[in-house]
Amino acid sequence: MVRSIIHPLLGVFLAMLGYYLVVEIGEKLYPMNFLTNDMNQEEVYLAIQEYLATAPFEVLSISIFAPMFGTFVGTLYVYQISDDLPLAHTAPVLSVMLICTILILTKPPHPTWMFIAPLLVVGAWWNAVKLGKARAIKSSEKAKQG
Numbered sequence: 001m002v003r004s005i006i007h008p009l010l011g012v013f014l015a016m017l018g019y020y021l022v023v024e025i026g027e028k029l030y031p032m033n034f035l036t037n038d039m040n041q042e043e044v045y046l047a048i049q050e051y052l053a054t055a056p057f058e059v060l061s062i063s064i065f066a067p068m069f070g071t072f073v074g075t076l077y078v079y080q081i082s083d084d085l086p087l088a089h090t091a092p093v094l095s096v097m098l099i100c101t102i103l104i105l106t107k108p109p110h111p112t113w114m115f116i117a118p119l120l121v122v123g124a125w126w127n128a129v130k131l132g133k134a135r136a137i138k139s140s141e142k143a144k145q146g
Contacts, residue, residue: 007081008092015074015093019066019100026062049108063104064117068124071097075125079132086136087129094125 034047052060074093082089101117104110 004082004084004089007078008089011074011078011090011093012096013074014077015070015097017070018073019070019097022062022066022069026059026066030056030059030062045108052108052110060111060114063110064114064120067097067101067104067117067121071121072124072128075128076132079129080135086132090125090129094122097121097125 032048032051034051035044039047071093074097075090078090078093079086098118098121101121105114105117
């Protein structure tokens with residue numbers, strides 16, 4: 001019972017960690033030098049909104065790849081570690097990452113084409129489930145042979 005609570009929570013944590021790592025790499029590759037420490041919250045919001053209108057594809061793609069990577073990592077962990085109902089145990093990871101992705105895309109508003117990101121997050125979740133299922137089948141076959 002406790003494992004059914006702890007493992008999905010760890011999966012959400014890993015998903016957020018994966019998201020954070022991709023965003024940090026993106027910030028190192030494409031720094032937002034136009035933001036300064038003396039800006040208030042409204043000025044930061046307006047500056048980012050203006051930047052998003054002219055940002056290159058590579059910068060915008062990080063906003064899509066980060067939740068996909070996080071979802072994949074968190075889901076794969078939960079699916080591999082759960083003994084009973086592994087698909088159900090991955091639901092918190094998918095739910096949290098979908099909510100975060102939608103919130104990130106709406107404030108400040110991103111270009112319309114980026115709203116494909118929630119669908120890609122579901123795709124990352126589905127691929128992690130399929131990979132986890134394949135690995136589980138492979139390990140059970142090895143256990144029967146050896």
